[in-house]
Amino acid sequence: MADQYDYDLFTIGAGSGGVRASRVAAAHGARVAVAEEYRVGGTCVIRGCVPKKMLVYGAHFAEDLEDAKAFGWTIEGKSFDWAALRDAVQNDVTRLEGLYGETLSNHDVTVLNEHARITGDHQITLASGKIVTARYILIATGARPFIPDFRGNEHVITSNEAFHLDAIPRRILIAGGGYIANEFAGIFNEFGSKVTLANRSDTILRGYDESVRDRLLQISLTKGIEYCFMAEFEYVEKQDDGSLRVKLTGQDERIFDVVMVATGRVPNIEGLGLETIGVECGKRGEIVVDTFSRTNVDYVYALGDVTDRVQLTPVAIREGQAFADSVFGEVEPYAVDHSCVPSAVFSHPPIAAVGMTEGEARNTLGSVKVYQADFRPMKNVVAGRNERSLYKMIVDAATDRIVGIHMIGPEAPEIMQAAAVAVKAGLTKADFDATVAIHPTMAEELVLFK
Ligand SMILES: Cc1cc2nc3c(=O)[nH]c(=O)nc-3n(C[C@H](O)[C@H](O)[C@H](O)COP(=O)(O)OP(=O)(O)OC[C@H]3O[C@@H](n4cnc5c(N)ncnc54)[C@H](O)[C@@H]3O)c2cc1C
Numbered sequence: 001m002a003d004q005y006d007y008d009l010f011t012i013g014a015g016s017g018g019v020r021a022s023r024v025a026a027a028h029g030a031r032v033a034v035a036e037e038y039r040v041g042g043t044c045v046i047r048g049c050v051p052k053k054m055l056v057y058g059a060h061f062a063e064d065l066e067d068a069k070a071f072g073w074t075i076e077g078k079s080f081d082w083a084a085l086r087d088a089v090q091n092d093v094t095r096l097e098g099l100y101g102e103t104l105s106n107h108d109v110t111v112l113n114e115h116a117r118i119t120g121d122h123q124i125t126l127a128s129g130k131i132v133t134a135r136y137i138l139i140a141t142g143a144r145p146f147i148p149d150f151r152g153n154e155h156v157i158t159s160n161e162a163f164h165l166d167a168i169p170r171r172i173l174i175a176g177g178g179y180i181a182n183e184f185a186g187i188f189n190e191f192g193s194k195v196t197l198a199n200r201s202d203t204i205l206r207g208y209d210e211s212v213r214d215r216l217l218q219i220s221l222t223k224g225i226e227y228c229f230m231a232e233f234e235y236v237e238k239q240d241d242g243s244l245r246v247k248l249t250g251q252d253e254r255i256f257d258v259v260m261v262a263t264g265r266v267p268n269i270e271g272l273g274l275e276t277i278g279v280e281c282g283k284r285g286e287i288v289v290d291t292f293s294r295t296n297v298d299y300v301y302a303l304g305d306v307t308d309r310v311q312l313t314p315v316a317i318r319e320g321q322a323f324a325d326s327v328f329g330e331v332e333p334y335a336v337d338h339s340c341v342p343s344a345v346f347s348h349p350p351i352a353a354v355g356m357t358e359g360e361a362r363n364t365l366g367s368v369k370v371y372q373a374d375f376r377p378m379k380n381v382v383a384g385r386n387e388r389s390l391y392k393m394i395v396d397a398a399t400d401r402i403v404g405i406h407m408i409g410p411e412a413p414e415i416m417q418a419a420a421v422a423v424k425a426g427l428t429k430a431d432f433d434a435t436v437a438i439h440p441t442m443a444e445e446l447v448l449f450k
């Protein structure tokens with residue numbers, strides 16, 4: 001490529017999508033620089049999937065240690081040290097951040113640890129004032145927590161701060177009914193907080209299968225999590241002792257030690273200079289792209305959460321790979337297939353899903369067969385834990401093709417990853433029936449549906 005620009009590619013944001021795109025573009029021979037204003041690794045590594053999953057592991061010991069008694073173990077003097085877990089998690093996050101940085105430099109990607117904004121055609125200005133030019137610009141700036149507008153919202157925290165708390169709150173209110181709210185409700189509940197989850201609608205986890213959502217609600221209530229539905233913030237007031245007085249619609253004033261909002265995430269486009277070159281954004285601030293992650297400006301691409309297609313790390317990574325291969329590789333440009341993306345909620349117990357819910361299938365397909373296994377895992381039986389798993393398979397009656405699988409129960413995300421291959425490949429219920437079970441497992445229920 002001609003050297004009229006400083007770089008062939010300038011990536012803004014070194015998160016899941018930006019790191020993959022930069023590394024692969026460099027491997028294809030491009031001269032690449034990436035700007036990161038916070039920490040290399042982005043949301044997933046620094047304050048998302050990775051530290052969250054570590055907290056989920058740490059939290060679940062509360063149940064495992066309890067259940068251990070029924071298996072003959074005596075555990076005396078058990079106690080939990082939040083600071084020890086928090087610091088162990090942060091140490092590993094720092095280790096991973098270093099590895100991501102190393103991967104980039106091993107591929108000769110220049111990493112600039114500062115804010116970047118577009119200031120002209122093919123031109124980027126860094127916080128330090130340095131100006132660089134690039135043939136292509138990739139916007140991979142992710143998203144940030146959305147905080148609703150109400151009096152006293154400066155007193156709330158988001159998932160960003162939840163990883164760094166000084167102590168586990170005695171009483172925590174979590175607003176929202178999505179992934180983050182349900183995952184952190186589970187985490188804090190296992191750590192012994194009194195958790196109240198408040199949502200503005202009357203459901204949780206919209207988009208997941210109704211019976212699976214109901215099962216999580218029922219199990220969470222049994223574990224002591226309290227739910228307030230149709231509840232929005234009126235105000236939050238800080239009291240002299242540091243606690244928070246909260247008024248939600250339809251509720252009396254309540255006192256909490258921490259209020260966390262998990263009410264969705266908004267694309268990071270502020271201060272990016274998109275207007276300078278006329279990059280088009282949608283109503284929610286998302287950068288509008290086509291299936292190849294191209295914006296309306298021919299040399300500007302965008303991918304990951306900032307495009308608000310599917311806000312998941314593996315999707316951002318695939319979009320980064322497809323962009324780099326298509327623009328800098330020797331392949332025909334190709335697009336990421338956003339259909340049939342498996343997902344999980346790391347609640348206690350976790351949920352996992354792929355494909356259509358029963359409701360979606362009934363609305364879109366003519367005739368649908370639903371197979372269901374509602375069972376108490378062997379470990380829960382011995383432990384005396386009255387917690388049932390639910391697996392559902394949704395089948396197109398006309399073709400016998402499996403169009404969806406939905407699960408709640410221990411290790412559901414681990415089991416789902418393999419099952420999702422079968423659904424994506426278009427396998428039939430008969431294919432599952434023809435597969436011999438692995439006994440005794442929970443996963444065998446998937447090939448034993450009657
Ligand atoms: C609490 C939490 C838990 C999650 N758990 C999961 C999970 O279990 N599984 C899953 O698949 N997904 C999960 N996600 C979602 C996942 O983290 C995101 O989908 C993913 O990180 C998106 O990648 P990205 O590359 O689009 O953006 P990001 O990873 O957010 O990276 C964007 C980067 O750009 C930087 N940046 C922004 N603006 C600028 C600028 N102007 N100049 C320089 N740098 C800039 C930011 O600092 C950031 O590092 C979770 C998210 C959260 C918040």
Ligand SMILES: NC(=O)c1ccc[n+]([C@@H]2O[C@H](COP(=O)([O-])OP(=O)(O)OC[C@H]3O[C@@H](n4cnc5c(N)ncnc54)[C@H](O)[C@@H]3O)[C@@H](O)[C@H]2O)c1
Pocket residue numbers: 148175176177178179180181183199200201205232262263264265310311312343344345346
């Ligand atoms: N396990 C995972 O894969 C995982 C985990 C965490 C986050 N994520 C990703 O991050 C994204 C953000 O997570 P999230 O939980 O913040 O969002 P979400 O979209 O899952 O849920 C947002 C919730 O906030 C509520 N809400 C929205 N606006 C509101 C308002 N003004 N007032 C009150 N409530 C409001 C919604 O009703 C909904 O229940 C998710 O969409 C997901 O893609 C994934």
